[in-house]
Amino acid sequence: GQQVMQIPQYQHVQEGEDFTTYCNSSTTLSNIQWYKQRPGGHPVFLIQLVKSGEVKKQKRLTFQFGEAKKNSSLHITATQTTDVGTYFCAGRAGGTSYGKLTFGQGTILTVHP
């Protein structure tokens, strides 16, 4: 079945440093979403990427979708303590916007002040 791998599993940074998490799918995706889960919380949607090579920015966050639509990345510039949490990518293989989302293992980000 479809697998979504995410690295690294953990990342510790000093406040102000950059952070990147990478996501790879075993199959071509129709779209990929990113979620953030604060400690003790539930996943909260950040963004969706649909097009090959797509790049989207949200303030200090930059999201990329690979040309082959099998990988993606999230980059945070100048991390802040509010960025702490687990970042998950989640991919859909089917061509709909309602099919199963397969989550990666997540990257746990710790930001030291």
Place this chain on the structure above:
Amino acid sequence: EPEVTQTPSHQVTQMGQEVILRCVPISNHLYFYWYRQILGQKVEFLVSFYNNEISEKSEIFDDQFSVERPDGSNFTLKIRSTKLEDSAMYFCASSEARGLSSRRTGELFFGEGSRLTVL
């Protein structure tokens, strides 16, 4: 802002007992999901539900699991005979589900989760 609500927030049960987890999805949403997350691990898909029937399920969702939407608002997950390994956080999620060409993303709105502890 509309939100998905789940009850109970925490349930402790004995192995072999039946458990029902309840969810109230966002009212105009069409697709409903159950996911689970074992402590510190990935969010795992269990089942999706549309138009009063299961649209997709994972291999985790075996015969001990069932879902239903009994009254048009609640969406329940039943675990018939709980096992120790069923201990996890169970998340309900809902989605509006529009076509890819629309501005809707098919994003999932998650509830706060129900923590199930099987002893």
